[in-house]
Amino acid sequence: xxxxxxxxxxxxxRDKTTPAPFMTVNYDGMVExxxxxxxxxxxxxxxxxxxxxxxxxxxxxxxxxxSDEEIWLYAITNSSKITEWSxxxxxxxxxxxxxxxxxxxxxxxxxxxxxxxIVYTITxxxxxxxxxxxxxxxxxFFLGLDLxxxxxxxxxxxxxxxxxxxxxxxxxxxxxxxxxxxASSNRIPLIAIYxxxxxxxxxVSLLETIFVMYLMKKDxxxxxxxxxxxxxxxxxxxxCAAETPSQVLSVAEEHNSGQLTVVSHYLEKDxxxxxxxxxxxxxxxxxxxxxxxNEEEKPGYWTRMAKKINKxxxxxxxxxVSVFLFSVFSMWNxxxxxxxxxxxxxx
Numbered sequence: 001x002x003x004x005x006x007x008x009x010x011x012x013x014r015d016k017t018t019p020a021p022f023m024t025v026n027y028d029g030m031v032e033x034x035x036x037x038x039x040x041x042x043x044x045x046x047x048x049x050x051x052x053x054x055x056x057x058x059x060x061x062x063x064x065x066x067s068d069e070e071i072w073l074y075a076i077t078n079s080s081k082i083t084e085w086s087x088x089x090x091x092x093x094x095x096x097x098x099x100x101x102x103x104x105x106x107x108x109x110x111x112x113x114x115x116x117x118i119v120y121t122i123t124x125x126x127x128x129x130x131x132x133x134x135x136x137x138x139x140x141f142f143l144g145l146d147l148x149x150x151x152x153x154x155x156x157x158x159x160x161x162x163x164x165x166x167x168x169x170x171x172x173x174x175x176x177x178x179x180x181x182x183a184s185s186n187r188i189p190l191i192a193i194y195x196x197x198x199x200x201x202x203x204v205s206l207l208e209t210i211f212v213m214y215l216m217k218k219d220x221x222x223x224x225x226x227x228x229x230x231x232x233x234x235x236x237x238x239x240c241a242a243e244t245p246s247q248v249l250s251v252a253e254e255h256n257s258g259q260l261t262v263v264s265h266y267l268e269k270d271x272x273x274x275x276x277x278x279x280x281x282x283x284x285x286x287x288x289x290x291x292x293x294n295e296e297e298k299p300g301y302w303t304r305m306a307k308k309i310n311k312x313x314x315x316x317x318x319x320x321v322s323v324f325l326f327s328v329f330s331m332w333n334x335x336x337x338x339x340x341x342x343x344x345x346x347x
Contacts, residue, residue, distance in 0.1 A: 003033065004071055009060040010041035047185045051131035052332055054099070055124055062117040068107055073116040075103045082120070099123040131180075136191070139173050139198055142166050143321065146202045150314050154213055154306070163206045170199050194328045201321060208313050212306045219302030 001023070015037050024032040043057035063071045075082075079102040086101050102121045107114050145166050152159040174195055181189060 001031070004066065005064045006061055006073075007064050008037075008039060008041065009062065010043070010058060011039055012042055013040040015039070045182045045185060047182050047189050048187045049332055050181060050189045050191050051126055051128040053126055055096075055126070057122050057124075059120045059122070060117055061120075062108070062115050066115070068114045068116040071116060073118045074105055075118055079103050095127055096124040097127060099125055131191075135173065135177065135180075136194070139170060139195060140325075142170050142173075143198050143202065146205055147318070147321070149205075149209075150310070150317075154209070154216055154310075160206075160209055160213065163202070163209055167199070167202050167206060170195070170202060174199065190328060190332055197324050197328070201317070201324070205313075205317060208310070208317075212310050215302045215306040215309070219306075 017036060017038055020033065020035045024034075026032070039059065041057070041059065043055065045053075045055060047053055061073060063073075079100070082103055083100045086098065090098060100123050102123075104119045104121070106117055106119065108117050109115075146163065149159055149162050149166070152162060177191065177195055181192065
């Protein structure tokens with residue numbers, strides 16, 4: 001008896017099951033052939049909303065060599081009935097939840113050769129609970145730890161080492177994501193944007209911590225320089241006090257006459273005026289430079305500045321994190337993706 005050469009277009013491996021040896025011939029001439037197949041097929045994955053994605057895979061049945069004038073394929077029932085039969089035939093559902101199956105009939109043209117084709121479209125949704133618990137929530141917890149690190153003091157290096165450790169933990173999560181994420185998508189998945197965005201935010205937070213610690217260290221260096229200047233001025237005052245004007249005057253009185261004494265008196269008066277003018281000029285020239293440095297030379301100036309920067313950055317950081325998470329979860333559309341109010345096959 002003749003048997004048509006029906007083939008599945010998406011099949012990638014030859015079926016290894018034993019074909020059915022029997023067929024049924026009805027009184028009206030209809031012949032029934034039932035055969036079970038183990039199909040390994042290709043299906044393009046759209047993982048933009050991974051792990052809340054919904055996939056649709058097709059199985060296309062058509063003849064290999066016969067045209068639509070010789071073989072005409074059609075479905076024996078509608079899509080709702082096929083979905084019901086599929087639910088009854090299913091025994092287990094693991095990573096995927098079966099939603100429905102639709103059937104369409106169409107005519108395709110291969111090299112000006114029309115052929116009849118039946119296309120079954122299987123729609124299913126991924127179980128997302130495992131990925132939420134094992135990946136999304138841990139990354140969110142790491143972000144919470146990074147926010148909590150703002151309560152750690154900058155005085156020691158514990159805050160910096162803590163932030164680096166959390167950043168490395170997110171890097172490990174990115175390596176895990178690279179293993180579990182399918183690579184058959186033209187768009188960057190939202191979960192990758194979620195992970196990279198949190199990594200970038202934590203990196204900016206780490207750089208801010210380094211900058212704040214640099215300012216506080218600069219404040220310590222300023223205090224050290226002021227202490228050295230005080231010691232230097234004290235040494236200069238001690239050295240200048242060693243030579244007194246009385247010694248010079250006593251020598252002049254012993255070797256000079258009375259007329260020279262009068263001249264020296266006027267010279268001393270002129271020298272006092274010159275010293276006063278020199279001090280005035282020095283004060284005027286140094287006012288412009290010292291005025292700008294007065295604030296910086298105050299004790300704890302850079303520490304106060306670092307605390308202000310840290311407070312402003314914390315407000316900015318919390319705002320950006322909130323907007324980013326809201327945007328990502330909105331694009332994920334978790335309410336729809338989790339399949340609420342949808343009916344699945346009960347197994």
